[in-house]
Amino acid sequence: MKHVPHGNARAFAGVLAAALCIASLAGTGWAQGSGRGQMPGVQVDPFSFKGPDPAEQYQDIYIEQKLDAQVPLDLEFNDEAGRRVRLRDLLNDKPAVLALVYFECPMLCTRVLDGMVQAFDAGGLGLKLGRDYSVVTVSIDPREGSELAAKKKQNYLAQYGGEGGEAGWHFLTGGDPEIEELAEVVGFRYYYDQATDQYAHAAGIMILTPGGRVSSYMFGLEYLPRSLRMALVAAGEGRIGSLIDRLTLLCYAYDPSKGAYGFYIMYALRLMGVAVVAALLLFWLLHYLRVRRAARAEHVNAPLGTERTSS
Numbered sequence: 001m002k003h004v005p006h007g008n009a010r011a012f013a014g015v016l017a018a019a020l021c022i023a024s025l026a027g028t029g030w031a032q033g034s035g036r037g038q039m040p041g042v043q044v045d046p047f048s049f050k051g052p053d054p055a056e057q058y059q060d061i062y063i064e065q066k067l068d069a070q071v072p073l074d075l076e077f078n079d080e081a082g083r084r085v086r087l088r089d090l091l092n093d094k095p096a097v098l099a100l101v102y103f104e105c106p107m108l109c110t111r112v113l114d115g116m117v118q119a120f121d122a123g124g125l126g127l128k129l130g131r132d133y134s135v136v137t138v139s140i141d142p143r144e145g146s147e148l149a150a151k152k153k154q155n156y157l158a159q160y161g162g163e164g165g166e167a168g169w170h171f172l173t174g175g176d177p178e179i180e181e182l183a184e185v186v187g188f189r190y191y192y193d194q195a196t197d198q199y200a201h202a203a204g205i206m207i208l209t210p211g212g213r214v215s216s217y218m219f220g221l222e223y224l225p226r227s228l229r230m231a232l233v234a235a236g237e238g239r240i241g242s243l244i245d246r247l248t249l250l251c252y253a254y255d256p257s258k259g260a261y262g263f264y265i266m267y268a269l270r271l272m273g274v275a276v277v278a279a280l281l282l283f284w285l286l287h288y289l290r291v292r293r294a295a296r297a298e299h300v301n302a303p304l305g306t307e308r309t310s311s
Helices: 009-025 054-060 087-091 108-121 146-160 176-186 225-235 243-249 265-301
Strands: 029-032 076-078 084-086 096-101 134-139 169-172 190-193 198-201 204-208 214-219 252-255 260-263
Touching: 084 087, 087 134, 096 108, 096 176, 096 225, 108 134, 108 146, 108 204, 134 176, 146 169, 204 225, 214 225
Parallel strands: 096 134, 134 169
Antiparallel strands: 029 198, 076 084, 096 204, 190 198, 204 214, 252 260
16 A cells, blocks of 8 residues: 555545445454464554555455365364363264354454354244254464463354253364464464454354365355355265255255345245145155055945856
């Protein structure tokens, strides 16, 4: 960003507003902290415009969808109690919601977690945390520790208010290597600026299968309970949800461009075709059984001497 003359305050204000709008539209959030996940050799102060154009940095801050990517289940983190745990042990043969956030983030991360707990606690979800699915929340700041994770967990469990949260929702911290490897696998791109001591990152969560593969993504700050339920049922590989849920999924498909499940007309037509064929077969079977039953009854009730006999 070029230097803005001090005499042109109106132009400076316009540039400042434009840069802030770009930051907002890019869906990035800033939070205090330090760590890696940086773009080497680049330091940006978005408020004084010392250095390159801040808007250029936002081009690399997004969530890259890596569907079916295998999360390294043997990665170890510290849980909220300070114990070393592996991701494999936290999934526990259930689908999971994975969120990469930053516990002391005053803006975007907090809203992501608020959106999650509202979706978990909504009656429309119809799934129980801890029984049907797990939640794994990982801090991207290696300086954060288990004590802070424990406070964050208690705060959100109090908001959740339901059963199963204590055992089913995990708040993890770790070192640079583990954080970076996990973020790289699931496509979570973030940037730490040393000049402002802040992170920039996108808003969204990942849905994992019981085996730790990325099934789908949900973007933004609010997550519709019905959409989250469909995503978890699809990721659950038949282990959770009802028969109706699985039949409903036949008419819906995951749309990567929207990060959501949407009605898919071809799936619906196929399902309707199968239903029509099944109905015709059922009608034919009932008609066949009715004819057989009528023939048998006529044979039994026929007068003596009227039956055909073989010579």
